[in-house]
Structures are given as C-alpha cells and as structure tokens.
Amino acid sequence: xxxxxxxxxxxxxFGIYAWIINGLFWAWIVHACLKWHFIGMIPxxxxxxxxxQHTGSTWASFAVHAIGNSPLWIILILGILKPPLDDEIKLxxxxxxx
Numbered sequence: 001x002x003x004x005x006x007x008x009x010x011x012x013x014f015g016i017y018a019w020i021i022n023g024l025f026w027a028w029i030v031h032a033c034l035k036w037h038f039i040g041m042i043p044x045x046x047x048x049x050x051x052x053q054h055t056g057s058t059w060a061s062f063a064v065h066a067i068g069n070s071p072l073w074i075i076l077i078l079g080i081l082k083p084p085l086d087d088e089i090k091l092x093x094x095x096x097x098x
Contacts, residue, residue: 020046
C-alpha cells in the first residue's frame, strides 16, 4: 500500500524526487521508534522507494525488503531448529562412554 498507493500520489506532487519524500516519510512514520538502528535503516528506506519509482513495480521494492530481512529470519530459524545445548552435551557424553 505504501509504495503501491502513496508513492504514485507523491510522484504527481513531487515528481522525480518523490522517492526521497516517500522514504523519509516512511522512516519518520514507521521506523522512528527504532532509535537503536534508525540511522542504519535510512539507506534501505531510500533504496526501496527509488527502485519502486524507477521500475514502476512494488515487487522490486518487496524483493529488496525481503533480501534485507532474510539474514534475521535465517538466524531465527537456525536458532529454533537447533537442538538445545543440554541435548548436545548428553549426546557427547553418551558417545564418550560408549
């Protein structure tokens, strides 16, 4: 919705600079509460609307967003799927005693 509906309206008002307004407005409205990494997120918040504006596709900005978030999801999934440390220790003790 943000880049599919609001960005085209902003293009009508701000022309070729709409992606900057869109990215900074999105940063201010949604991500300003994340003060610990807000500055680090600004490049990504500007890249996604730039890609959406210049390709005319919200799928392109979706892909950028997914690629940026994928390391976190990979770490979370690996952490969930990994057996607890206690199980590993018990398994190694069994192997040593066998």
